Amino acid sequence: MAKSITATVTLNFDVPESLNPDQQKERIAEDIGRLYDADSTTGVACTGFEVQGLKRPPISRIHFLCAGCGSPDVRADAYAEWDVVAGAWVLHSVYDEKTCEKCSSSCSLIEVDEATGMEIQAFAMVDDKDVSRQAQDGETPAFYDVMVTTDPTPDGDIHTLHEMDDLSHGQMEKTLAVMQDTYPFAPVTCHFRDVWES
Numbered sequence: 782m783a784k785s786i787t788a789t790v791t792l793n794f795d796v797p798e799s800l801n802p803d804q805q806k807e808r809i810a811e812d813i814g815r816l817y818d819a820d821s822t823t824g825v826a827c828t829g830f831e832v833q834g835l836k837r838p839p840i841s842r843i844h845f846l847c848a849g850c851g852s853p854d855v856r857a858d859a860y861a862e863w864d865v866v867a868g869a870w871v872l873h874s875v876y877d878e879k880t881c882e883k884c885s886s887s888c889s890l891i892e893v894d895e896a897t898g899m900e901i902q903a904f905a906m907v908d909d910k911d912v913s914r915q916a917q918d919g920e921t922p923a924f925y926d927v928m929v930t931t932d933p934t935p936d937g938d939i940h941t942l943h944e945m946d947d948l949s950h951g952q953m954e955k956t957l958a959v960m961q962d963t964y965p966f967a968p969v970t971c972h973f974r975d976v977w978e979s
């Protein structure tokens with residue numbers, strides 16, 4: 782006696798960029814068909830398959846920030862409904878009212894594309910009398926700053942998501958790595974030539 786079950790499997794394919802989505806789907810189906818024809822050695826028989834959808838890797842992500850203070854810690858009013866199958870409350874609908882946890886107030890939001898509207902930057906700094914400024918060519922940096930900011934919004938505002946100051950060279954490198962991990966699509970600019978010696 783055999784019974785029929787459906788297995789959900791994720792298969793990853795490298796496909797030529799020149800193919801359109803229908804052609805990609807066709808080629809993938811052909812390739813799976815080739816595997817499907819092979820004899821089973823485990824006592825199960827694959828009796829059919831269907832290529833249902835192609836999922837492409839993301840090329841960016843969207844962030845929402847408070848228009849007042851730039852904080853990403855924002856909430857939207859929403860209704861939830863009980864999902865019997867999941868055994869949990871799930872999102873039903875999202876309403877216009879947004880609040881910022883940092884300002885503790887109702888706010889409007891700015892939508893930022895991580896790849897095209899955000900930047901990770903590192904600066905080499907020196908102390909000059911009572912102020913800090915960027916190190917010039919040939920100067921030994923005293924410390925480094927790392928910032929994650931938005932590009933200027935249409936109003937000309939730049940919002941800072943993270944600012945880490947007074948870092949050693951090693952701390953700066955680690956911080957940059959963490960920020961690149963957190964914002965993998967954001968471009969990185971180092972505003973210095975790597976002149977640290979020690």
Ligand SMILES: [Zn+2]
Nearest residue numbers: 847850881884
């Ligand atoms: Zn805010």
